[in-house]
Amino acid sequence: MSLFCGTACRRKSFLCYRLLSTFVTKTRYLFELKEDDDACKKAQQTGAFYLFHSLAPLLQKSEHQYLAPKHSLLELERLLGKLGQDTQRIEDSVLIGCSEQQEAWFALDLGLNSSSSINASLQKSEMEKELKGSFIELRKALFQLNVKDASLLSTAQALLHWHGAHQFCSRSGQPTKKNMAGSKRMCPSNEIIYYPQMAPVVITLVSDGTRCLLARQSSFPKGMYSALAGFCDIDPGELERIRSSSLVQL
Ligand SMILES: [Zn+2]
DSSP states (O other): OHHHHHHHHHHHHHHHHHHHHHHHHHHHHHHHHHHOHHHHHHHHHHOEEEEEETTEEEEEEETTEEEOOOBOHHHHHHHHHHTTOOGGGGGGOEEEEEOTTOOEEEEEESSSOOSSOOOOOOOHHHHHHHHTSEEOOHHHHGGGSOHHHHHHHHHHHHHHHHHHHOSBOTTTOOBOEEOTTSSOEEOTTTOOEEOOOOOOOOOOOOBSSSOBOEEOOTTSOTTOOEEOOOOOOOOTTHHHHHHHHHHHHO
């Protein structure tokens, strides 16, 4: 019995170590790509791209679920060429993660006006036909995606949205420029660097032990419910006071 327990514990420790080791390796690799534009551009050669149109991801329907197709750089260049678009807009893509084998994953919105391209929005239906999929609002498709894709596409959508909303410097009004990975934007005239904001969120699920309080809107897809949530407005500096009081209690 103790031999069995010892073996199980060693196996568990090994798995934990392996998970941690993989996480650290991936984090280091992503950090390198965020800091080094040349390394990031190189990673695009062997990477994969998730496509969006006006923040709606490209999805393919497979029975009762959605799949998020990935495209190689070559496929993407071919598609843009076929649609008569400038391949330069690939530089608008943002890094969203990588596989254990260090295949870098990027997201590109083909529906937003690009700062690095003179092309206007591509024709959505034409692209859907070429890509054999549909651009679907993420919230509506979220529960029909697997956990990995749902998480990755949510990250991608948030980052693409942030870039769309931070095209200009708030100090000088000049256009900002993103780095290759899209982990930051810089104003060339006064060198202010902008980073995507983190928005800490807490959601509370009301439960009586066996049941949860849920609600749904008539616009929700069938079977989709939501925990009741709201926003708590805090004064500037309040968060700092909360942090300080937590530190005192510790
Ligand atoms: Zn500026």
